Amino acid sequence: MIEVKDMTTGAAAAPDTAPPVLQVQGLTISVRAEGRERPLVSDLSFTLARGETIAIAGESGSGKSLTSLAIMGLLPPPALRVSEGRILLNDQDLTSLSESRMRTVRGNRIAMIFQEPMTSLNPVLTIGLQLAEAIRAHEPISKREARARALEALKAVRISEPERRMGQYPHELSGGMRQRVMIAMALALRPDVLIADEPTTALDVTVQREVLDLLRDLQREMGTAIILITHDMGVVSEMAERVIVMKQGRAVEQGPVRQIFEAPQESYTRDLLAAVPRMGDGSGAPARDGDAAPVASLRDVRVRFDIRGGILSQVTHRVHAVENVSLDIMAGETFSLVGESGCGKSTIAKALVGLVPHQGRIEVAGHVLGGMKSSDMKSLRRDVQIVFQDPMAALDPRMRVGELVGEPLLIHAIGTPEERRERVAGLFERVGLSRDQLDRYPHEFSGGQRQRICIARALALQPKLIVADESVSALDVSVQARVLDLLAALKREFGIAYLFISHDMAVVENISDRVAVMYMGQIVEMGTRAQIFGNPRHPYTKRLMAAVPVPDPTHRRPPVPRLAGEVPSPVYPVGEAPQRLPLRNLGDGHLVADAPEPM
Amino acid sequence: MxxxxxxxxxxxxxxxxxxxxxxxxxxxxxxxxxxxxxxxxxxxxxxxxxxxxxxxxxxxxxxxxxxxxxxxxxxxxxRSYLQKTEVATLIAARLPATLLLMLGAIVAELVIGLSLGVIAAIRRGGALDQSLMITSFVAVSAPQFVVGLLLLYVFAVKLSWFPIGGYGSFSHLVLPALTLGIMGSGWYSRMMRSSMIDVLRSDYIRTARAKGLKRMRVLALHAMPNAILPIIAMIGIDIGIFMSGIVVVESVFGWPGIGQLAWQAIQRVDIPIIMGVTLVSACAIVLGNLLADMITPFIDPRIKLR
Incomplete structure (x- = not known):
């Protein structure tokens, strides 16, 4: 990586000889609660050279985001403050600056981009205004000049139709475009340091790829130093020259990226790296035999949502969320649906448990969905359970977790109260929690534990199929690895089938027996894990896989064909429908759609 | 549209x-x-x-x-049973006074409520915040006839800043409009405070600060328009609340509006007038809500009316 940089950025020579642009010395951030001060970040020190990229990696609660806010002088007072240490920007101590002096540094010498592009821009102001005001906050230029500069900045981030974007509002832009706007805003004044706090975590993998490429290109042009805050070791290895691994407010290990990945010194770093799901070629444990009976089978399933307009609010357009999807999930297998946001994968999950109306035929565990009596619906729900992405949102905060897990039993009138409690206790132990915790409330558990509670609740009725909709996506990698292990063990033990929905190709590769890739509501490729990952045939599948950041600093990524323009919209006027993509069988159940012309 | x-x-x-x-x-x-x-x-x-x-x-x-x-x-x-006049004429003669009073009350409650709410949100947790919130609680709870009489006593009788009653000039309007609006200003200061606190915590405010914008600009341009959004819809509902308030306020201040008319009609079971006033009030409420909904897209570009 470093060699590559040296060739392209003459100014930003070897990081160790260039003068540091930012020095963090003994930084300690404390929170004051109940009259006591408690450190959240302790004694953190690092230096950042001009044009260098340093990654701060760690799991939630490691203090990496607090560190970035401290550098920006944006720690929320009065609870949080820098209690010790110095932050030197070109030999000026930022911790001792007054708010008004700090304001002149913010956005000007140090800029920041945030994780959530959807919420980081003001929804009621135009893109052009938000860009121009960032420039005018630091340079005494006219509004007209500022707008011209803003347009230039938009062009620099390679956004499509920059002139039109100036007058648009954030909600009219996709997540990737918004993150480009954030980058344009941050880099418009050519800051010395750019702090990127999980800049691509909320983005689809192909968009992530483009944004990372963009950041790297702009860094080369401008010589900006980047502090990259991320939990994704793949992103770390692709972007950073040096890495700081943080855990519970302390730097556990610090060093060049290759050293961290190839010869980690600390056991925490090793564990963290070991937990990172890696994408391979689909080899490994063979997929299950084909003789099992399907627990769920979908035939030509369509889900469309009406968009109404006009005086009589008649249907004018439809969102074609799912189009002609046919698939079978066999007993005891893990079937994964992958695709980017809006591809219809979650809609299939909802249709499968009867939460959205559908056309076509869905048969689950012997029940045909649609037009069912509520009693039939109830018995269907004994056989299919769902585990959602956000465990906190899926657990009623006012109920004890024992009640939450036992509720399905209560609804289906199974057992006496004592029997139910005993069974819930058994489930708790099975998912790795203790029976002493039954009477606690959800907020007393960590994210991983909460997801275990959700899994226990899904297991309570001994279903034949569990739909896991991004169930591990919000978890830290080490927690994620343990939850995935639990899911695999439960599958072996109870013979449960999973419909596993994820955007994370590496996780899918690790857990699946069979995989279907979705794009714009249709399946473009389906097959066993070995077929999909070892021999991807559809260009979209290939692009998805190529876009995944690889947690290996020596990895050379093959050039990825660029997506022409934005992802097309699945909204059609009434009477029109997307073209149906027929699937061809390449043998052994490897189905692939014909590629449309330029994908 | x-x-x-x-x-x-x-x-x-x-x-x-x-x-x-x-x-x-x-x-x-x-x-x-x-x-x-x-x-x-x-x-x-x-x-x-x-x-x-x-x-x-x-x-x-x-x-x-x-x-x-x-x-x-x-x-x-x-026709009115007792006054032998067209109800429409009676209402038309008195409606402008009532509309003026309501307009005054809306302006009063928005100006007082929103500004106090913003101040409380900025000074969240401090002594100023707490005293403002107690005041707003009193404002919400105080019966209107008490507030009206109190204002009359202090500002009209003791200080003679405003006339005791009647109709005709701006100074006649101040006390009745305040009386009618004071409850709403209590509500709005509380709503604006919590709305503003939410907005100040949001990501785009952090972005605005990270850009190095001045504090006033962050508050006035980035925070306030977003904080006001949930409140606009309330203004439509307010007109309904005012309708019950004007009966009291118009009697206390001798304000010649439809509230007085309604009060007299109810006492005498003058059905056509009661019907007329009720329908006009309902009209005002419905149109007020419609107006509030029509204003929203001008502040929030995400909302499209269709």
Whole structure:
């Protein structure tokens, strides 16, 4: 990586000889609660050279985001403050600056981009205004000049139709475009340091790829130093020259990226790296035999949502969320649906448990969905359970977790109260929690534990199929690895089938027996894990896989064909429908759609 | 936009129809007899029957209602039983005063409520915040006739800053508008405070600060428009609350609006006036809500009316 940089950025020579642009010395951030001060970040020190990229990696609660806010002088007072240490920007101590002096540094010498592009821009102001005001906050230029500069900045981030974007509002832009706007805003004044706090975590993998490429290109042009805050070791290895691994407010290990990945010194770093799901070629444990009976089978399933307009609010357009999807999930297998946001994968999950109306035929565990009596619906729900992405949102905060897990039993009138409690206790132990915790409330558990509670609740009725909709996506990698292990063990033990929905190709590769890739509501490729990952045939599948950041600093990524323009919209006027993509069988159940012309 | 407006107006007409039916029905089943009010206590049974026949009150409910509705469609709101004048004329003479009073009250409650809410949110947790919130609590809880009399005593009687009552100039408007608006300003200061606190915590405010914008700009341009959004819808509902308030406030300040008219009519069971005032009020509420909904897209570009 470093060699590559040296060739392209003459100014930003070897990081160790260039003068540091930012020095963090003994930084300690404390929170004051109940009259006591408690450190959240302790004694953190690092230096950042001009044009260098340093990654701060760690799991939630490691203090990496607090560190970035401290550098920006944006720690929320009065609870949080820098209690010790110095932050030197070109030999000026930022911790001792007054708010008004700090304001002149913010956005000007140090800029920041945030994780959530959807919420980081003001929804009621135009893109052009938000860009121009960032420039005018630091340079005494006219509004007209500022707008011209803003347009230039938009062009620099390679956004499509920059002139039109100036007058648009954030909600009219996709997540990737918004993150480009954030980058344009941050880099418009050519800051010395750019702090990127999980800049691509909320983005689809192909968009992530483009944004990372963009950041790297702009860094080369401008010589900006980047502090990259991320939990994704793949992103770390692709972007950073040096890495700081943080855990519970302390730097556990610090060093060049290759050293961290190839010869980690600390056991925490090793564990963290070991937990990172890696994408391979689909080899490994063979997929299950084909003789099992399907627990769920979908035939030509369509889900469309009406968009109404006009005086009589008649249907004018439809969102074609799912189009002609046919698939079978066999007993005891893990079937994964992958695709980017809006591809219809979650809609299939909802249709499968009867939460959205559908056309076509869905048969689950012997029940045909649609037009069912509520009693039939109830018995269907004994056989299919769902585990959602956000465990906190899926657990009623006012109920004890024992009640939450036992509720399905209560609804289906199974057992006496004592029997139910005993069974819930058994489930708790099975998912790795203790029976002493039954009477606690959800907020007393960590994210991983909460997801275990959700899994226990899904297991309570001994279903034949569990739909896991991004169930591990919000978890830290080490927690994620343990939850995935639990899911695999439960599958072996109870013979449960999973419909596993994820955007994370590496996780899918690790857990699946069979995989279907979705794009714009249709399946473009389906097959066993070995077929999909070892021999991807559809260009979209290939692009998805190529876009995944690889947690290996020596990895050379093959050039990825660029997506022409934005992802097309699945909204059609009434009477029109997307073209149906027929699937061809390449043998052994490897189905692939014909590629449309330029994908 | 036009389609939306048309649909909303049709809905509004249906709402008004429902209101007219319910009010008419309630007045019909009411034990108070308007004929007795007109005829007086000493009238003979024959006179009473005569008047009842003249007013059509001896007809079955359906016929009475259909007749009233028929008149209404042609713009005829009927005649007052006692004042022998067209209801429409009576209301038209008094409506401007009431609308002025409501406008004054809306301005008062928004100016007071929003600014106090913003100040409290910025000073969150401090002494100023706490005293403002206690004040707003008192403002919400205080009965309007008490507030009105208190304001009259202090500002009209003791300080002589404003006239004691009457109608005609801006200074006549101040105290009644304050009285009517003070409850709303209490509400709004609390709503604005919590809305503002939410907005100040949001990501785009962090972005605005990270850009190095001045504090005032962050507050005024980035925070306030977003914080006001949930409150706009409330203004429409407010008009409904005002309608009950004007009856009291107009009596306390001798303000010649439809509140006074309604109060007199209720005492005398003057059904056409009660119906007229109720329908005009319902109209104001429906239109107020429509207006509030129409304003929202100008502040929030995400909202499209269709």
């Amino acid at each position: 036009l389609a939306y407006l048309t649909r909303r107006l049709i809905q509004s007409a249906l709402i008004l129809l429902g209101v007219s039916f319910i009010t008419f029905f309630l007045l019909y089943v009411l034990p108070a007899d308007p004929v007795r009010q007109i005829a007086g206590r000493s009238a003979t049974a024959e006179t009473v029957a005569n008047i009842r026949h003249q007013l059509g009150l001896d007809q079955p409910f359906v016929v009475q209602y259909a007749r009233y509705l028929g008149g209404l469609v042609q713009g005829d709101m009927g």
